[in-house]
Amino acid sequence: MKRFIQNIKNIWKVEELRKRILLTLSLILIYRLGSFIIIPGVNYTALAQANQAGSANVLEDLLSLFSGGGFTNASIMALGIMPYISASIIMQLLGMAVPAVQKMQNEGESGRKRINNYTRILTIGICALQAPSYLALYVKSKGAMPADETTLWWVQTILVLVAGAMFAVWLGERITEKGIGNGISLLITVGILARLPQSFISEVGINEGNLIKIVLEIVAFMVVVMATIFIVQGVRKIPLNTAKRVVGSRSVEDAQGARNYLPIKVNASGVMPIIFAQAIVTIPMMLFASNTETPSKLQTAMSDPYGLWYNVILAVLIIVFTYFYTAIMINPKKIADDLKRSGGFIPGVRPGEETADYIDSLVSRITFPGSLFLAAIAIIPAIASLAGVNGQFAMFFGGTSILIMVGVVLDTLQQIESYLLNRHMDGLMEGTRVKGRRSANELSGF
Known part of the structure; x- marks a missing residue:
């Protein structure tokens, strides 16, 4: 045990490793804070009461698990990192069937950057489709829509959800580039672990x-x-x-x-x-x-x-x-x-x-x-x-x-x-x- 504690201390002796870990923790903290910032105009009181009444289904619990609670909180990061994962899966499937994508995969670093750019663009498109569905099928079903619901509110809320998802992608990429570990995977893991204590306490109760x-x-x-x-x-x-x-x-x-x-x-x-x-x-x-x-x-x-x-x-x-x-x-x-x-x-x-x-x-x-x-x-x-x-x-x-x-x-x-x-x-x-x-x-x- 003493040896293990000494090895933990060695981590902080390596300046580059120390900076990377601190940067990773800081960006993860920002991501977690974003999961609690409620979408402007949403009636959070009505949303919380609906969730406490036990109206959430299994699908909602599953989606909330991967967004760290942002989905059920109706936060600006409610879509989480999942649209980016979906876009990545689509690009990988295209790489099996489309020669142009296969060519980019074989071009090394330059091809990888081009594929990443296309993945981000596809992510925006997926978010633009998921955001109105989320508002209509989840927020509205909970009775949490604003009383003065207007077209302008819908447009700006969709833009906020898309921006929140892309900001989460940006955080993940910064962790991968300048932090420690794979950023996208870490954000998903943090979202999962954030729900573990609450689930265990509920099981104990x-x-x-x-x-x-x-x-x-x-x-x-x-x-x-x-x-x-x-x-x-x-x-x-x-x-x-x-x-x-x-x-x-x-x-x-x-x-x-x-x-x-x-x-x-x-x-x-x-x-x-x-x-x-x-x-x-x-x-x-x-x-x-x-x-x-x-x-x-x-x-x-x-x-x-x-x-x-x-x-x-x-x-x-x-x-x-x-x-x-x-x-x-x-x-x-x-x-x-x-x-x-x-x-x-x-x-x-x-x-x-x-x-x-x-x-x-x-x-x-x-x-x-x-x-x-x-x-x-x-x-x-x-x-x-x-x-x-x-x-x-x-x-x-x-x-x-x-x-x-x-x-x-x-x-x-x-x-x-x-x-x-x-x-x-x-x-x-x-x-x-x-x-x-x-x-x-x-x-x-x-």
Whole structure:
């Protein structure tokens, strides 16, 4: 413990790391403050009374979870960072089908900047569509619209919501560029963690006097977190032999020979399959939200995140998208070509086409248990709800929330670890290193 405290002190000895952490915390604080600034003209008293009456549905709770409460607060950042995520997903899908986008993806840094600009423009368009829907379907349904509702108020409120979402994107990009960790992912994580204490207190209040159940829920939550860390960090190491070069009279391993294995992650796709799948199954929930008088069987099934058919469809979509996104993240042919150029090869496998086929088959086999794990994580909240856990607290037992929290925390710790090790200091954990470092793009796909 004393060693760990000393390592924490070492963080503040590195000036650049200290500045980055302070900047990150400051920008996160600004984002959190923005979640409590109410849209001008909205009757917050009526909104709070409607929420306290328990009129919020599961979809509202889910959207509020990823906006840090900004959605249910009717704040200027009510749309949160989700429009940017949706735009990023659309751009990634276009990269699979549109040659012009594929060309930009292969242009390196300049192509990435152009894609980011198009993503921001698309984000503005998505916000412009979501903002009036949010006001009409949520704020108006709560009876929180201003008494003097005018066209001017609608226009300026839509502009405020769009500006709030873009400001959140700007904060995330500044954290990524000048702070520590991936900014967009950190903002989502902070929004999720902000709801955790309130959900846990609510669960304790419901089960007041039943201490055993509370303890069992905490233990189950910790087991899920540990299992998630285990899978997120899981790596299949493919042994490699590297060429040697002659320096003077000695045979020395080439620079590429410093690593004698090729790491293939069990969960190479990160949280993206769950985000893809939830984005698709959420569409019917949003479409059905306006028709509550005569709900059909399909509407009832797809509007219940804890129902059987919802979770079956969600699990199948996650498995499909895991293979889809892994194919985007890992290119066996490119890996084989890079190995061939560097003089490396897999023992017993010929360089070139045979190596690409070997890696492709291995990735396919590894992806299957990874996809099953993601599907299992996604449906754990439904299982927790059936076990009697409060709906708000059950959301933290799995799904996107647990993967994002674990992934972002690990990624941030790995970046801090790198700063310390680069300055010949001990890492955060005595006798160990945080393994499986993931890039910001791999974690969030943004």
